[in-house]
Amino acid sequence: MKNKHPYICFVAGLCTGFFSIYYIFYLYSSVAESLHFTLGNSNGVYYDRDVPRHIHSDEDRSVSANLSQNVRLLCWIMTGPKYLESRTKHIRATWGKRCSKILYMSSVETEFPTVGLNVTEGRDQLYWKTIRAFQYIYQHHRNDYDWVLKADDDTFVVIENLRHTLSKYDPQKPLYFGRRFAPFIKQGYMSGGAGYVLSKEALKRFIEGFDTGKCTHFSSLEDMALGQCMETMKVEPADSRDVKGRQTFHPYPPEKYLIKQPRSKRPWYVWYDHYEPRYGPECCSDNAVSFHYIYPVQMYTLQYFTYHLRPYGYKHRYNPDVAAAEVDSNITTSVSG
Amino acid sequence: MLSEGSSFMKGMALGGIFCLVLALLGSFTPGMQSSSEDHHHHHHIKAASKDELQSLSEHQMLELSQKVRVYCVIMVQPKVLVYWATAKETWSKHCDQAVFYSSESTKALEAVDLHEKDDWARLRKALSHAYENAGNLRWFFVARPTTFAIIENLKYLVLAKDPNEPFYIGHAMKSGELEYVEYESGIVLSYEALKRLVNVFKDEEKCPERGRALWKLSEDKQLAVCLKYTGVFAENGEDMHGKSLFNSRSVSSLIEESMVKNPQNVVEGCCSDLAITFNGMSPNQMQVMMFGVYRLRPYGHDFHDSLMFFPPEGSDND
Numbered sequence: 001m002k003n004k005h006p007y008i009c010f011v012a013g014l015c016t017g018f019f020s021i022y023y024i025f026y027l028y029s030s031v032a033e034s035l036h037f038t039l040g041n042s043n044g045v046y047y048d049r050d051v052p053r054h055i056h057s058d059e060d061r062s063v064s065a066n067l068s069q070n071v072r073l074l075c076w077i078m079t080g081p082k083y084l085e086s087r088t089k090h091i092r093a094t095w096g097k098r099c100s101k102i103l104y105m106s107s108v109e110t111e112f113p114t115v116g117l118n119v120t121e122g123r124d125q126l127y128w129k130t131i132r133a134f135q136y137i138y139q140h141h142r143n144d145y146d147w148v149l150k151a152d153d154d155t156f157v158v159i160e161n162l163r164h165t166l167s168k169y170d171p172q173k174p175l176y177f178g179r180r181f182a183p184f185i186k187q188g189y190m191s192g193g194a195g196y197v198l199s200k201e202a203l204k205r206f207i208e209g210f211d212t213g214k215c216t217h218f219s220s221l222e223d224m225a226l227g228q229c230m231e232t233m234k235v236e237p238a239d240s241r242d243v244k245g246r247q248t249f250h251p252y253p254p255e256k257y258l259i260k261q262p263r264s265k266r267p268w269y270v271w272y273d274h275y276e277p278r279y280g281p282e283c284c285s286d287n288a289v290s291f292h293y294i295y296p297v298q299m300y301t302l303q304y305f306t307y308h309l310r311p312y313g314y315k316h317r318y319n320p321d322v323a324a325a326e327v328d329s330n331i332t333t334s335v336s337g
Numbered sequence: 338m339l340s341e342g343s344s345f346m347k348g349m350a351l352g353g354i355f356c357l358v359l360a361l362l363g364s365f366t367p368g369m370q371s372s373s374e375d376h377h378h379h380h381h382i383k384a385a386s387k388d389e390l391q392s393l394s395e396h397q398m399l400e401l402s403q404k405v406r407v408y409c410v411i412m413v414q415p416k417v418l419v420y421w422a423t424a425k426e427t428w429s430k431h432c433d434q435a436v437f438y439s440s441e442s443t444k445a446l447e448a449v450d451l452h453e454k455d456d457w458a459r460l461r462k463a464l465s466h467a468y469e470n471a472g473n474l475r476w477f478f479v480a481r482p483t484t485f486a487i488i489e490n491l492k493y494l495v496l497a498k499d500p501n502e503p504f505y506i507g508h509a510m511k512s513g514e515l516e517y518v519e520y521e522s523g524i525v526l527s528y529e530a531l532k533r534l535v536n537v538f539k540d541e542e543k544c545p546e547r548g549r550a551l552w553k554l555s556e557d558k559q560l561a562v563c564l565k566y567t568g569v570f571a572e573n574g575e576d577m578h579g580k581s582l583f584n585s586r587s588v589s590s591l592i593e594e595s596m597v598k599n600p601q602n603v604v605e606g607c608c609s610d611l612a613i614t615f616n617g618m619s620p621n622q623m624q625v626m627m628f629g630v631y632r633l634r635p636y637g638h639d640f641h642d643s644l645m646f647f648p649p650e651g652s653d654n655d
Contacts, residue, residue: 006344013348020349021356064637093603160635254633255625258654281654286632300592300603305629308610309588311431311489313402313644317655320636 064160068100071163073197074145075099076133079153080106080121084114087153090296094303098159101144105133126192126222131210134198138207146171148203151195156294156302161248161287164320165240166197174235175199179249179290180274181223187237188274189227193292194249196223198235205233241275242285243323250284250291253298257283286318380572381579382506384611385497402644405492406433408474410467412460412481415443422446423620424482427627430649431488433474438463457556458546461538464526468535475500477531479524483616485623486523487630489646490611494574494582496644500527505564508583509573516571517561522583523614524557525574533567540566580609587617588626624654631655 075096079088088104092112096102107129109116117132119125130150137148147166151157169175177197178190190196198206206229209215215229230237240248250257251269260280270277277283294302409432413421421437425446429435439448440459449466453459460479467477476495480486498504504527507518518524526534537544544563554562561571574582584591591607599606618626631648632655648655 006341009341009344010348013345013350014352014355015348016345017349017352017354018356019352021353021360025356025360060639060641061637063639064635067637093601158633158635160637164636254628255621258628259621259624281628281632284628284632286634287636288633296596297589297593300596300607301588302629302633304588304592304604304608305626306633306635307638308604309487309608309612309630310610310634310640311487311630311646312493312611313642313646314489314631315645315647316632316634317648318632 064163067160067163067167068098071167072100072144072146073149073159073163073166074101074103074137074141074147075149075151075157075159076103076105076137077151077153078126078129078133079104079114081108081110082121083153084110084112087296088112090299091151091153094299095157095159099149101141103133103137103141105129105136124220127217127220127225130222130226131217134203134206135210138203146200147197148200149195149197150192151290152193152292154294155193155195155290155292156299157195157290158288158306161285162197162289164287165248165289169199169238171200173199174201174205174233175238176202176230176235177238177240177249179240179247179251180237181227181272182274183272184224185227185231187227187231189224189230190237191249191251191272191292192223192226194251195290195292196226196249202230202233202235205235206230209233239275240289242287242318243320243327244282244285244318245275246278246282246285247275248285248287248289250288253291253293254284254288254302286316287320380509380570381575382494382498382504382572383575383577384494398643399645401496402492402646405476405496406474407476407478407488407491408433408467408471409435409486409488410463410477410479411435411437412463412479413437413446413448414440415445417482418443418445419620420482421448423623427623427654428486428488430652430655431486432478434472436467436470437482438466455547457559460556460560461546464531465535465538468531471528471531475528477526477528479520479526480614481520483618484521484523484614485616485618485626486614487612490582490613491525492646493611493644494613495525495527498527501529503527503530503533503567503569504572505530505561505569506572506574506583508581508585509571512558515558515561515565517558518571519583519585520555520557521585521616524560530564530567530569533569534560534564537563537567574613576609576611578609580612582609582611582613584608584612584615585617587615587622589622590617591615627654 077088077091104112104114105117106114107117107119107121108114115136117129117136119128119132133150149157149162165177176190176199179194180188181191182188206215209229209232214232217225218228219225242248256267257279258281291302409429411424411429425437437446437448438459439450440454441452442448442450451459451462453462464479478486478488478491494506495504504525505518506525508522509516510519543566576582588608592603595603595607
């Protein structure tokens, strides 16, 4: 067959050939771009996509890892079906995993996973939930802990700082830690929202109290009622403040304490504090343990501030070990001198 | 059919060869417009890597820590007095020198009164003043008091860079053909960049004082235009994972966004560990930020950083 349109075929071939090579160049140069290292004359301008995405390659966690092994902390979160998605989920995604073990206590068992306690939901059921939760833990996890933390589903906790505080005490002693409030109970009681911790012995006594009838459900105010049982069972409220006397457990978010407010504007709860409250920077320890009324955005924000964002090379003013050593040496000099 | 095919093949061969020849002659680059030393390419700038720093001795590191000194140019106005006061009480204490430049004087706070209402003219005056009063400071950070900056991380970014080279760094944005550093997330200038800028201020053609009458550009774009004439181009400050170090939004805003985009990995997917700036926070939030950045931390997590920065004198919130 004779070629009817040789010219057109030729031109078509020309275009095909030209653009094929063009396209090959395009592919080649885009591949080259992504592998391209440019060390410009301004040293430090480089662009490598292949740095592995592991976090904190220059962080040394040996001290906190050591504490984690030696201080067995079981955490339980007071929650309910209504809040699993909107709050508790975010605890599970952030600080929950740092506990030696974490249990989510609810009225219904689910695959969250939550433990279903023999209670109903509601503000007036909170102390029942607390009693049942501790009984559950004592029954099923008696040998899994040295200390037990109770927190709400809107509490943010820095577990390492809590372990650091607890490491100095003997869990076989009847002790209880938290934000100490003064009213209603002679020896005071620990704020529920800020979270509180019972030693192994304290928990044992709490259970005994209910078994023997020495402790009862006399009120639905969970934290105050538990405080009464602690007093009855001769469990001692410990001082959770840091070496500089700054609070570590906080029943409110950081801004409520860090910003100095005039006396008239101070919220009612400051009058509850057992230890003289402080405002401004002295309110809160660098090694803070908890904040309350922390909703998901703030939870992740605090997580970012605590574990991620930092000023490179900064030599912090407060070093708990140095401060503690200073206190010890002051004691010895005043004793000997 | 066969003869059509052969015409086609001949054409294709010729077309391909033609394209190759053109490419090799270099007069025409197919594919992406990329060349390493061409400044029209978007530059990314990162801090010196750990390996680069390891090669320096401890003595050199200490020397370098002390040598990187930042002059903060903070552009204030009495109408934002509360932000001015907050900046003074918080992050600006970490600058080696923090100077507040105001549009008008006020008894409440101390500033260099520039007697200038026009934003661009005022910025020019402030930068000229900073250049003249730099002393031995070689890095300049320009911001408004609504921005929060972590100066230590800025120092880390520019640590191994020579301030006698022109650097203009921040959150780089593009407006048409112009690449500029966004004002809201802070602007970093090396001594050389500022020197060239102050010189080009004298050129009314390239860098007019009152801006172009009809087409008023924002100050950050004006700055980019003037710097471009001196051969200085905007660079985007990033960490080693490519995350922006300069942010025009607040931490909460970025976290909220990350909760939607990376629900399984909210914090890691959000912001850099060594972020330098955030913007859009209230004065109270900035106070909380001081605590969050400089104090709040977990016991037992230590970083073996290669630099040492000490807390400022007479300050209690860091």
